[in-house]
Amino acid sequence: xxYPLKVPPPSSTLQHINTSTLQHFNTFKYLRPMSxxxxxxxxxxxxxxxxxxxxxIRLSGKDAISITQRVFRGKRLETxxxxxxxxxxIWDGNTPIDEAVVSLYRGPKSFTRExxxxxxxxxxxxxxxxxxxxLMRKGARLAEPGEFTKRAFLNGRFDLAQAEAVADLINAExxxxxxxxxxxxxxxxxxxxxxxxxxxxxFASLIELELDFSEEDVEFASRDDLRRLxxxxxxxxxxxxxxxxxxxxxxxxxxxxxxxxxxxxxxxxLNAILNEERAIVSEIPGTTxxxxxxxxxxxxxxxxxxxxxxxxETVDVIEAMGVERTREQMKKAALILYLFDLSDTTLEHIExxxxxxxxxGIPYIKIGNKLDKSKPDLIKALRNKDFVFISAxxxxxxxxxKERILSRYHLDVTPGDVVVTNLRHYHNLVKTHxxxxxxxxxxxxxxxxxxxxxxxxxxxxxxxxxxxxxxTEDLLDNIxxxxxxxx
Amino acid sequence: xxYPLKVPPPSSTLQHINTSTLQHFNTFKYLRPMSxxxxxxxxxxxxxxxxxxxxxIRLSGKDAISITQRVFRGKRLETxxxxxxxxxxIWDGNTPIDEAVVSLYRGPKSFTRExxxxxxxxxxxxxxxxxxxxLMRKGARLAEPGEFTKRAFLNGRFDLAQAEAVADLINAExxxxxxxxxxxxxxxxxxxxxxxxxxxxxFASLIELELDFSEEDVEFASRDDLRRLxxxxxxxxxxxxxxxxxxxxxxxxxxxxxxxxxxxxxxxxLNAILNEERAIVSEIPGTTxxxxxxxxxxxxxxxxxxxxxxxxETVDVIEAMGVERTREQMKKAALILYLFDLSDTTLEHIExxxxxxxxxGIPYIKIGNKLDKSKPDLIKALRNKDFVFISAxxxxxxxxxKERILSRYHLDVTPGDVVVTNLRHYHNLVKTHxxxxxxxxxxxxxxxxxxxxxxxxxxxxxxxxxxxxxxTEDLLDNIxxxxxxxx
Numbered sequence: 006x007x008y009p010l011k012v013p014p015p016s017s018t019l020q021h022i023n024t025s026t027l028q029h030f031n032t033f034k035y036l037r038p039m040s041x042x043x044x045x046x047x048x049x050x051x052x053x054x055x056x057x058x059x060x061x062i063r064l065s066g067k068d069a070i071s072i073t074q075r076v077f078r079g080k081r082l083e084t085x086x087x088x089x090x091x092x093x094x095i096w097d098g099n100t101p102i103d104e105a106v107v108s109l110y111r112g113p114k115s116f117t118r119e120x121x122x123x124x125x126x127x128x129x130x131x132x133x134x135x136x137x138x139x140l141m142r143k144g145a146r147l148a149e150p151g152e153f154t155k156r157a158f159l160n161g162r163f164d165l166a167q168a169e170a171v172a173d174l175i176n177a178e179x180x181x182x183x184x185x186x187x188x189x190x191x192x193x194x195x196x197x198x199x200x201x202x203x204x205x206x207x208f209a210s211l212i213e214l215e216l217d218f219s220e221e222d223v224e225f226a227s228r229d230d231l232r233r234l235x236x237x238x239x240x241x242x243x244x245x246x247x248x249x250x251x252x253x254x255x256x257x258x259x260x261x262x263x264x265x266x267x268x269x270x271x272x273x274x275l276n277a278i279l280n281e282e283r284a285i286v287s288e289i290p291g292t293t294x295x296x297x298x299x300x301x302x303x304x305x306x307x308x309x310x311x312x313x314x315x316x317x318e319t320v321d322v323i324e325a326m327g328v329e330r331t332r333e334q335m336k337k338a339a340l341i342l343y344l345f346d347l348s349d350t351t352l353e354h355i356e357x358x359x360x361x362x363x364x365x366g367i368p369y370i371k372i373g374n375k376l377d378k379s380k381p382d383l384i385k386a387l388r389n390k391d392f393v394f395i396s397a398x399x400x401x402x403x404x405x406x407k408e409r410i411l412s413r414y415h416l417d418v419t420p421g422d423v424v425v426t427n428l429r430h431y432h433n434l435v436k437t438h439x440x441x442x443x444x445x446x447x448x449x450x451x452x453x454x455x456x457x458x459x460x461x462x463x464x465x466x467x468x469x470x471x472x473x474x475x476x477t478e479d480l481l482d483n484i485x486x487x488x489x490x491x492x
Numbered sequence: 493x494x495y496p497l498k499v500p501p502p503s504s505t506l507q508h509i510n511t512s513t514l515q516h517f518n519t520f521k522y523l524r525p526m527s528x529x530x531x532x533x534x535x536x537x538x539x540x541x542x543x544x545x546x547x548x549i550r551l552s553g554k555d556a557i558s559i560t561q562r563v564f565r566g567k568r569l570e571t572x573x574x575x576x577x578x579x580x581x582i583w584d585g586n587t588p589i590d591e592a593v594v595s596l597y598r599g600p601k602s603f604t605r606e607x608x609x610x611x612x613x614x615x616x617x618x619x620x621x622x623x624x625x626x627l628m629r630k631g632a633r634l635a636e637p638g639e640f641t642k643r644a645f646l647n648g649r650f651d652l653a654q655a656e657a658v659a660d661l662i663n664a665e666x667x668x669x670x671x672x673x674x675x676x677x678x679x680x681x682x683x684x685x686x687x688x689x690x691x692x693x694x695f696a697s698l699i700e701l702e703l704d705f706s707e708e709d710v711e712f713a714s715r716d717d718l719r720r721l722x723x724x725x726x727x728x729x730x731x732x733x734x735x736x737x738x739x740x741x742x743x744x745x746x747x748x749x750x751x752x753x754x755x756x757x758x759x760x761x762l763n764a765i766l767n768e769e770r771a772i773v774s775e776i777p778g779t780t781x782x783x784x785x786x787x788x789x790x791x792x793x794x795x796x797x798x799x800x801x802x803x804x805e806t807v808d809v810i811e812a813m814g815v816e817r818t819r820e821q822m823k824k825a826a827l828i829l830y831l832f833d834l835s836d837t838t839l840e841h842i843e844x845x846x847x848x849x850x851x852x853g854i855p856y857i858k859i860g861n862k863l864d865k866s867k868p869d870l871i872k873a874l875r876n877k878d879f880v881f882i883s884a885x886x887x888x889x890x891x892x893x894k895e896r897i898l899s900r901y902h903l904d905v906t907p908g909d910v911v912v913t914n915l916r917h918y919h920n921l922v923k924t925h926x927x928x929x930x931x932x933x934x935x936x937x938x939x940x941x942x943x944x945x946x947x948x949x950x951x952x953x954x955x956x957x958x959x960x961x962x963x964t965e966d967l968l969d970n971i972x973x974x975x976x977x978x979x
Contacts, residue, residue: 049545051544051545051546051615052539052540052544052545052546052547052548052615053539053540053541053542053543053544053615054540054542055540055541055542056540056662056663056976057538057539057540057662057976057978057979058536058538058539058550058640058662058976058977058978058979059538059539059548059550059978060539061539061546061548061612063545063546088576088577088578089575089576089577090575090576090577090595090597091575099907100671100906100907101674101678101907102670102674103661103670103674104674104677108577108595110577123612125548125610127658127661127662128538128539128540128662128976128979129661129662129663129664129670131664131665131666131667131670132661132664132670135667135670153545171614174590174614174616174619175543175544175545175614175615175616176543176616177616177618177619178618179618180618180622183589183590183616183618183619183622184587187588187589187590187591190591191588419587420586420587420588489543489544489545489615490545491544491545491546492544492545492546492615
């Protein structure tokens, strides 16, 4: 499959561009191809591998229906209308393979906008595999990961950000992640971004038009209007960029490292949290297990807790390696739960440890453990110093700790909320913002149109990549290869 | 759910029976209820748990469509015809859950013969779970294992043997097992058994009619005709009973125990077979792994190979326990591959070991291993003694061993083949056969009609249980509880 359009890289040579610009701009340089010729028909299992009531095999492409007909007896599919269901038998020559139900979709009224078929057979891996191989012999090609969604995108069913949301939706592990993905799939920021981008394209066209008249020193594009537009766009991109802090938490959860000196009660705390939450979430009887890493959903957020080796000065080589690994884990954390053993430390030690902790620059929560065995003086001294006091082994005040953790995250995604959850979108928004900063700077410094145009084109490129108005084959491959097969 | 009919146990008191028999017989005593009132609507996930392109949630029951409508916006489902597909959004109140495609089936044109709906949503476990819980709040009940198929059976879509074949089809691990299950699902022996059973019911009715006229010494049922019919039936049941040897292999595979003295090369052989076949079957690069039990499909048959501890006389308690376990494994085997270490044994030892092996009464294959290191005299002495000579570590002659194993099984199930694969059917056929033996014996001895009738009723009961003409709630529960949820 080839995409006829090679999108120019940002800041590429501008000298080739001359008049007849507006039309040219909108339809060629900044737009992805809307109608890509996709000739072959793809097939894949759309349901998970495994024994179950039914398995669904999916075909898409111009021969989807005729290829299915070659193996299906029971009804003449070619003459049936779209969105109808037909019962029959799948045959491999004279060998019956399975009874099956065939669902017909005629393009463009299908997920991919192509003709499409879903075959529901009995949920046996050997049956599904045999039918897929049979369909491949009859002319279908095994789909690549994400190829159905890629076709839906290429055929204009939705934009790239929406296509990416399909994968996020499937992989959502919390209800907030599901809601954020669904919002994005249903449009999210796509419409607004395209709207702002179109306005910017308009300015870019006017400015590039100026280049043709450069000797006459005309200004088709009002610099004041441009500044106003850029400010508008930056206001929007700023809010999107800010939303990524939460979006990242929603989509990827919070990597939470439990650290502290040896014997501070780190493993006890981890097991207490996991068992507590497990008991609530899945009603599996809480058995105390020794775990060094596990996930749990609290307050609609997926927390990945990581236990670490105790931190202390040591001459023992092996132990020193453990301590080094712990420091690395702490640097990669989104949140550190730092335990102090109240029964075996002093205020001075605590202050010393906190200084080190602070120097990492990672958000942390200070936990005073072994509350039941602590010296009253120490607790008194730590009051109003933002500690959570617990006893992990007695499970005392774990609810307070949980509250403290959750208070950092205010997540309740509701229908229509626009949250950037995708790292690629975030990067592009940041780069757009930077390019627009340069545009403003250029206007302020009264630079010439051709230089302004360069930065505007950069911004347009990065914005366009988000929704797929600008794409390259590599970008698409990179995105869709992370999908599962059959989607 | 209650089944109004309580089927009398076989050989129950016959004295209650009097005239008006034939009609009575056919419609009440020997028939399962054809129309069971099933009031509630069931729901379950029909696809495996896991992240995938789509998940399918299935509903069946009189409210299937209206319950779906309560959570689905996009189209008025109630007015849509059967076998149509509708795109829309699943809503939980004002919260959108997922875009979904709804397939409508109106009874009796559905799998269960009831109104049924399939909801295809994105293949996320949390989405599927949320939709199922939502549907349960709206009036559906979570289906029990096999409940969809049970309803299909109770609503007369197919008989019990066919319903059981559905589960076999899903669980088929080889193409032969698939074909045997498909044949059974499409009718198999059901029709023939019902045909023979009807003829026998006719005789039973006539004989029981005689009882009302017992003082007059009439014989409505010709004993010669009855004998002929019973012989016919027994001819058929015999062939079905015989087919179970193969049927069992087809459905359950061959439990193959690898045994021999310590260091005979048992693990080496197991790993050689597994890696060899894996390489062929799945094209996964053959990595040598140490396995003590694994399955592999050869010649369309599923072999479960089990490695064992070496057999030898020992005073070591732990080792003795291992040897004991090996003997138990050998007794449970369908086939024993017995290895002799040709580099370290004598003819006398071999004969001694074989005598022990023979005494188990389990089919076995004698394998001379370490062919490359054996004494030529020994090989000469063993010639024509039915050995397979191999070198497991060099993978020499493994193909000959495979041929020898497969030569015991001639399996190539073709469309329409009738093979009994189900242990329950086998048991019932054996019991039918025995009851019919008693009928013949009774005729030979000129016993009275009431005694003959007892044995005929036994035969009718056991035959009827196969196809479900006779059922009890327990029997159905037992059968369908082994199905997966959603089927």
